[in-house]
Amino acid sequence: MSRKVRGASALTLVAMLGITLFGIEGTRAKAEMGEVAIVASEMPVTEAVDAADASSEDAQATGPRFVSNPVVQAVPETPTTEDKKANMIAASNLKDFLAGLPVPDSLDKELTCLAGAIYHESKGEPLDGQLAVARVVVARAASPKFPSSYCGVVYQRHQFSFVRGGAMPRINKASRAWQRAKKLAMIADKDEWSSEAEGALYFHANYVNPRWSKKMTRLAQIDNHIFYR
Known part of the structure; x- marks a missing residue:
């Protein structure tokens, strides 16, 4: 009885692995066909949180922070x-x-x-x-x-x-x-x-x-x- 259960468990594991691999390959195929629209290089650039200085919980609470640079315009000088x-x-x-x-x-x-x-x-x-x-x-x-x-x-x-x-x-x-x-x-x-x-x-x-x-x-x-x- 125990051998049958073990055999069934092994077959179940192999089936699940095949589904997972099929799903990954399918996703790759779709990506190659242009059906996956999200591309990593096109995502917004954010300031990364240093893992050495912050815990995972702090990183989740903080979230991505967008960095903005101030625009400085030169003011024409007048003779004083x-x-x-x-x-x-x-x-x-x-x-x-x-x-x-x-x-x-x-x-x-x-x-x-x-x-x-x-x-x-x-x-x-x-x-x-x-x-x-x-x-x-x-x-x-x-x-x-x-x-x-x-x-x-x-x-x-x-x-x-x-x-x-x-x-x-x-x-x-x-x-x-x-x-x-x-x-x-x-x-x-x-x-x-x-x-x-x-x-x-x-x-x-x-x-x-x-x-x-x-x-x-x-x-x-x-x-x-x-x-x-």
């Missing part, structure tokens, strides 16, 4: 006050200092009047002479003897010869002279570079000799302009 000071220290002359500054896209009304005076009155002068003209406009706007705004100073009657009929002539805004004048207006307005004629309220071309000049204190001559206080 410290940057401008560093540029001023590094520059040995006004030309170098001017070259280190960006051209402003636009100017407000007052700075446009100041840049216009630089452009029309002195665009043919050296940079120091152009800055000196700009600083005269700035000094006049700060003096009680003159209008209190740059536009008021520039359009004051009988002061600047380029103003005719209360209007400023056309400016070639694509020219390098205008781009330079805009920079110089910014520098003069903020007093970022010292002028040889600092404090001057008047100037004239060196080929004229106006009577009023004899009553003034001469400060400097820069190329074709003489400056007075």
Whole structure:
């Protein structure tokens, strides 16, 4: 009786093994035929839990953890006050200092009047002479003897010869002279570079000799302009 039971058990074991092998082979066959859709390489990438540092129960409780990397976008840098000071220290002359500054896209009304005076009155002068003209406009706007705004100073009657009929002539805004004048207006307005004629309220071309000049204190001559206080 015991031999029959043992024989039956052996036959049962062989049958079960055959079913298992058939199932495995069938699965492989289906995989080869494209019927198994899940492919290990296409599964989401997760952070593995170290088996040496965590028990199996902890690993089950924790589950797969998806790792996300922060997206960092670069922020465009704008010139700060410290940057401008560093540029001023590094520059040995006004030309170098001017070259280190960006051209402003636009100017407000007052700075446009100041840049216009630089452009029309002195665009043919050296940079120091152009800055000196700009600083005269700035000094006049700060003096009680003159209008209190740059536009008021520039359009004051009988002061600047380029103003005719209360209007400023056309400016070639694509020219390098205008781009330079805009920079110089910014520098003069903020007093970022010292002028040889600092404090001057008047100037004239060196080929004229106006009577009023004899009553003034001469400060400097820069190329074709003489400056007075």
